[in-house]
Amino acid sequence: MAADADMKTEDFSHGDPLEMPALCPGAMANSKPYPASPAMQKSLGFPEQLVDGWHDKAIARLGELVEGSRALRVYLDSCVKCGACTDKCHYFLGTGDPKNMPVARQDLLRKVYRRHFTWTGKYLPWLVGAEDLTEEVLADWNTYFHQCSQCRRCSVFCPYGIDTADISMAARDIMDTIGLGQKYSNEIIGKVFKIGNNLGLPPKALKATLEGLEDDIEEETGVRVELPLDRPGADILLVTPSADFFASPHMEGLIGYAKVFHEAGVKWTLSSYASEAANFGIFIGSHDNMQKVALRIRKAAEDLKVKRLVFGECGHAWRVAYSFLNTLAGPLDFLDPAYPVPQHICEFTFDLIEKDKLRLDKSKNDHIRLTYHDSCNVARASRMGSKPGGQFEIPRAVLRAVCNHYFDMAPETTHENTFCCGGGGGLLTDELMDVRTKGAQPRMRALREVADEHGVTHMAAICAICKTQFSKVMPKYGFDMESIVSVHQMVSNAIVLTGSKQAEELDAAENVGATAS
Amino acid sequence: MVVALVQPFGALLGIAMVAALAALFARRILVERVRYISGLSDYLMLALILAIGLSGLTLNLVARTDIVATKAFFLGLMLFDWKPLPADPALLVHLALVAALMVVFPFSKLLHAPGVFFSPSRNQADNTREKRHAPPARLEAATRRT
Numbered sequence: 203m204a205a206d207a208d209m210k211t212e213d214f215s216h217g218d219p220l221e222m223p224a225l226c227p228g229a230m231a232n233s234k235p236y237p238a239s240p241a242m243q244k245s246l247g248f249p250e251q252l253v254d255g256w257h258d259k260a261i262a263r264l265g266e267l268v269e270g271s272r273a274l275r276v277y278l279d280s281c282v283k284c285g286a287c288t289d290k291c292h293y294f295l296g297t298g299d300p301k302n303m304p305v306a307r308q309d310l311l312r313k314v315y316r317r318h319f320t321w322t323g324k325y326l327p328w329l330v331g332a333e334d335l336t337e338e339v340l341a342d343w344n345t346y347f348h349q350c351s352q353c354r355r356c357s358v359f360c361p362y363g364i365d366t367a368d369i370s371m372a373a374r375d376i377m378d379t380i381g382l383g384q385k386y387s388n389e390i391i392g393k394v395f396k397i398g399n400n401l402g403l404p405p406k407a408l409k410a411t412l413e414g415l416e417d418d419i420e421e422e423t424g425v426r427v428e429l430p431l432d433r434p435g436a437d438i439l440l441v442t443p444s445a446d447f448f449a450s451p452h453m454e455g456l457i458g459y460a461k462v463f464h465e466a467g468v469k470w471t472l473s474s475y476a477s478e479a480a481n482f483g484i485f486i487g488s489h490d491n492m493q494k495v496a497l498r499i500r501k502a503a504e505d506l507k508v509k510r511l512v513f514g515e516c517g518h519a520w521r522v523a524y525s526f527l528n529t530l531a532g533p534l535d536f537l538d539p540a541y542p543v544p545q546h547i548c549e550f551t552f553d554l555i556e557k558d559k560l561r562l563d564k565s566k567n568d569h570i571r572l573t574y575h576d577s578c579n580v581a582r583a584s585r586m587g588s589k590p591g592g593q594f595e596i597p598r599a600v601l602r603a604v605c606n607h608y609f610d611m612a613p614e615t616t617h618e619n620t621f622c623c624g625g626g627g628g629l630l631t632d633e634l635m636d637v638r639t640k641g642a643q644p645r646m647r648a649l650r651e652v653a654d655e656h657g658v659t660h661m662a663a664i665c666a667i668c669k670t671q672f673s674k675v676m677p678k679y680g681f682d683m684e685s686i687v688s689v690h691q692m693v694s695n696a697i698v699l700t701g702s703k704q705a706e707e708l709d710a711a712e713n714v715g716a717t718a719s
Numbered sequence: 720m721v722v723a724l725v726q727p728f729g730a731l732l733g734i735a736m737v738a739a740l741a742a743l744f745a746r747r748i749l750v751e752r753v754r755y756i757s758g759l760s761d762y763l764m765l766a767l768i769l770a771i772g773l774s775g776l777t778l779n780l781v782a783r784t785d786i787v788a789t790k791a792f793f794l795g796l797m798l799f800d801w802k803p804l805p806a807d808p809a810l811l812v813h814l815a816l817v818a819a820l821m822v823v824f825p826f827s828k829l830l831h832a833p834g835v836f837f838s839p840s841r842n843q844a845d846n847t848r849e850k851r852h853a854p855p856a857r858l859e860a861a862t863r864r865t
Contacts, residue, residue, distance in 0.1 A: 225751050270855055273839040280834040283761050285746075285753040300755045309756065322760075322826065331758035354840075362831065363840035489855075528851045542848050585845060 215679040219615050219647040222289055223298035230299040233637045235348045235629075238383030245392045246491055249381035256380040257335055261318050263379045264311075267372050268319060274372055277364045278315045281305060287356040287366075292621045293349050296640030301346045304356035304366045310342050311373050340382070347373040348384060349637050351629055352485065352518075353578035353622035370627070371487030378486055386631035387482045391491050398498070399444035399478035405431070408474055411447050415457060423702040427464040429456070429472065432506065436471035438463070439503050440547070441479045441523075442514025443666035451669055451688045455515050458690025461697045462551050465560055470512075476502035479519035480666065484526075485628035493530045496522065500531035511537055511544040515688055517577035517626065517665030520546060524584035546586050548664060551693060552596045555603045561698040563708065564606050570660045571607040572692065573652050574598055575645065575672075576620035577665035591617075597664055597689055604696035609656040615648040623663070625671030639675050646679040653681075662689050730779050737772040740765060764827060767820055774813035784810045 240250035253259060268275040287304040289295065294302040301307060309331070316323030316332035323332030333339060352367035374384065393402040403411075412429040419427045430436065440463075446456040463470045476499045483492025503511055511534070513523045523544045528534060537543045554560045574597060586592040594617045602608050615621055624641030652658040663669055663686060672686035698705050744765045747757045778784050785805045795802035804810070824830065835841060844850075 225755065272837075276834070276837055276839065280828075280831060280838065282828045282831045283753075283756050283758070285750070285756060288752040288756065300752070303752060303756065305756050328759065329763075330760045357840055362835055363838040365840050493854075525847050528847055529854045532851045544848075590845065 214643055215646055216650055217647055219612065219621070219644040219651070220289070220295065221647075223295060225300050226298040227300055230293075230297050230302065230349060230637055230640075231345060233349060233634060234345050235631065236385040236633050238385045238388040242385065242388045242392050243378075243381060243383050245395065246378070246383070246388055246488070248378045248383055248388075252381045256340075256382075260335055260340075260376050260380050261314070263376045264315060264372070265319065267375065268315065271368075271372075273365070273368055276362075277308070277369055278312050279320075280362045281308060281312065281364055282362075284361065286359050286361060287364075290356045290359050291350075291366075292353075292355070292624060292644045293351075293637060293641045296624075296643040297349075297637065299349075301342070302349055304360075304364075307346055307350055308364065308366055308369045310339065310346055311369055314339065340377075343373050343377060344382060347377075348629065348634065349641075351578070351622045351624065351626035351641070353626055354582040355578065355619070355621065358582065358618050367627070371484070373487075374485070374628075375487035378488060384486065384628060387485050387628040390480075390482045391486070391495065394478050394482075394495055394498070398475050399447075400480050400482070401444040401448055403444055403447055403477065405474035405477075408447055408472075408477055412472070415453070415460070419457060419460070423699050423704065425464070425699040425702045427457075427460050427699065429460050430470065431472050432474055433469075433471035434506050436469045436506060436508055438468055438470035438510045438512050439476075439499075439506055439508040440470055440472055440512050440514060441476055441499055441502075441519075441544075442472070442547075443479045443516040443519060444477055445666040445670060446514055447477070449670075451673070451684070451686060451691050452515075452666055454691035454694055455688025456690075458688065458692075458694035458697070459514060459547055461694055461699060462547075462554065462560070462690070465697065465700065466550075466554055471506060471508070473502035473506060475505070479513050479516045479523070481519060481522040482628060484518055484522055492522065492526070496527055496530040499527070500534065503534075504536060509538040510541050512547055512550055513544055514547050515664040515666065515690060517579035517667060518583075519666075520664075521579040521583040546596075548597050548600055548689060549586050549592075551690070552587070552600050555600065561700070561705070561708075562604055562693075562696045563698050563704070564604060564696055566695045567605040567692055568607070570605060570687075570692070571609065571656065571658045572601060572605050572687075573609050573611050573649065573658045573661050574601055574616075574689075575611075575623065575649075575661050575663045575668060576616050577663055577668050578620055578622045578626060580664060581620045582618055594618075597662075600689060601662055601692055604692045609652050609658055611648040611652050615644065621645040621648070623665070623668040623671040624675065626665075626667050630667050630671060635674075638671060639678055642671065642675045642679070646675070646681070649681070650679070660685050660687050662687050662692055664689050730776070733772060733776045733779060737769065737776060740769045740772060744769065760827070764823075764829065767816060767823075771813065771816045771820060774809060774816060777809050778807075778813055782807070782809045 243250045291302055291304050313331055313333040314335045316330055317327055317334055322330045347370045350370040352370055354367050357363055357365040390400045409431050412431055415429055445452040481492055481495045483495050513520055534543050580593050586596045610616055621644045624638045649661055669686050673683040676685055677683050747753050784807045788805045791802045792804045
């Protein structure tokens with residue numbers, strides 16, 4: 203996979219993934235997101251541009267947020283500046299900018315919180331580092347709260363479990379409230395409201411895409427595997443990130459889900475109304491927008507009268523689905539309680555593998571030496587299965603069942619210690635390419651280690667953002683852009699469809715083997 | 720007696736405490752990342768506890784105070800029977816600093832000791848699929864709107 207042309211790649215692609223950079227104050231001060239347009243802002247219920255009296259409105263909003271969230275208040279109050287988090291953020295490790303140390307990022311909001319909401323900050327601001335919300339501080343918020351992918355790695359190492367993601371969501375909420383929105387996230391939420399998915403793929407195009415995929419599968423395997431859209435009376439509604447309808451390696455994953463459903467013999471459907479699992483409302487910390495997106499999924503499930511809800515491979519979508527869907531759009535008591543509500547596609551597939559209901563030919567993946575990237579939101583903000591840690595074990599069990607050569611990366615970079623891909627939290631946009639590339643460095647170095655040591659050629663992920671981000675940044679680190687694969691792409695490669703040419707060949711080979719022996 | 724056995728360790732532990740605090744102070748100054756995030760109150764808090772340790776050690780090792788009279792004073796406080804406190808400068812400094820620590824404790828980051836039990840990311844149950852956690856009233860209203 204190492205593209206030879208890239209062997210001259212800068213030396214930052216090799217080395218210890220956790221290597222400490224020298225402090226470079228202001229290194230990333232110029233990395234800012236594009237502002238959301240007035241029309242976009244309006245469609246999400248935010249002021250169209252920076253409002254008059256923004257300072258007072260921002261402080262008032264901060265007051266509402268700490269009043270409404272015990273978590274936020276505890277996180278802002280309880281930091282003791284111990285420094286445990288300072289070297290844990292991938293953006294800090296990649297850039298050396300001290301404001302990318304989680305505590306320093308939190309302090310951008312905390313100093314304003316202290317100034318207005320604590321006694322010492324009001325009367326002795328110089329003692330506790332309390333500061334007013336000036337234009338410079340607001341500019342810092344916009345810069346550095348858009349260099350946080352809300353991956354929560356720092357919170358694992360914080361003795362108090364302070365969650366920087368929560369703080370960056372609050373800061374973004376305040377910025378939206380005073381009219382300073384981020385173009386990428388807000389535009390995408392607008393598209394979901396208008397068209398039904400992040401990519402703005404209209405139902406007709408979606409239908410055509412799915413039919414094209416059905417043809418492709420039939421051509422390859424000889425079996426007609428359905429990818430139904432808006433089929434009423436189906437048992438399962440699959441909600442998946444719209445990237446799955448659009449590009450590699452996402453689409454190969456979607457083909458994998460379809461094959462698994464086909465082999466399981468279940469009636470399933472996609473929805474054009476809820477043709478998006480992702481929920482960017484969480485990135486901008488907007489409960490209202492998050493709920494509006496979540497309610498679309500509920501409505502689709504009700505309209506199609508399904509009994510089960512299954513989510514495709516998407517990291518933060520699974521966080522919202524697993525942790526918040528019940529709260530935002532529940533109670534979901536019209537769904538069959540015999541199954542997890544909602545269920546992850548990996549849980550679904552793993553269940554079939556455990557019951558030996560899938561015929562798998564691992565040798566179809568023998569050209570691949572695989573590792574697995576734990577997507578941050580799945581790893582640290584949700585679970586799969588019935589036991590703690592299922593979100594780590596289930597995807598790996600699925601991969602091991604479909605692939606002969608599997609190797610884990612260094613333990614300090616996987617499981618709950620996993621690094622973000624560098625593109626999460628609403629940063630997956632071109633104007634932030636520099637910080638995305640630098641933030642991918644720890645993961646890329648960890649991958650380089652297993653590539654050198656075990657000859658690993660591919661890395662699987664269960665998140666649309668991870669997959670998109672890696673196919674963009676991997677070439678910068680000397681890997682082929684196709685080295686990133688979907689978990690269900692691996693399943694798709696190995697699955698032997700009942701009645702397919704491959705199944706006949708395998709049967710024939712087995713019969714020959716049986717008579718020979 | 721137990722007290723006699725434990726007595727020598729008091730001074731040793733006192734020295735260990737001061738050494739450890741000095742190391743923490745040095746870390747705040749010498750580790751660039753930690754220096755960047757440290758504020759005045761972070762240094763002052765360490766300095767206060769360090770000063771308590773140092774003045775305590777002085778009382779033990781350098782200018783020994785009248786421990787019997789000091790004990791009588793504290794017993795007097797508890798029994799509402801006021802006794803004079805030895806007017807020993809080192810002792811007065813030590814006790815004043817301890818009093819200052821008790822005053823700032825509830826208002827400062829030192830309250831982090833029980834804080835960990837209140838951290839949502841450490842104490843919330845992982846049961847969102849099984850049990851519905853009701854949303855804040857503001858969001859409940861939004862559900863009904865649709």
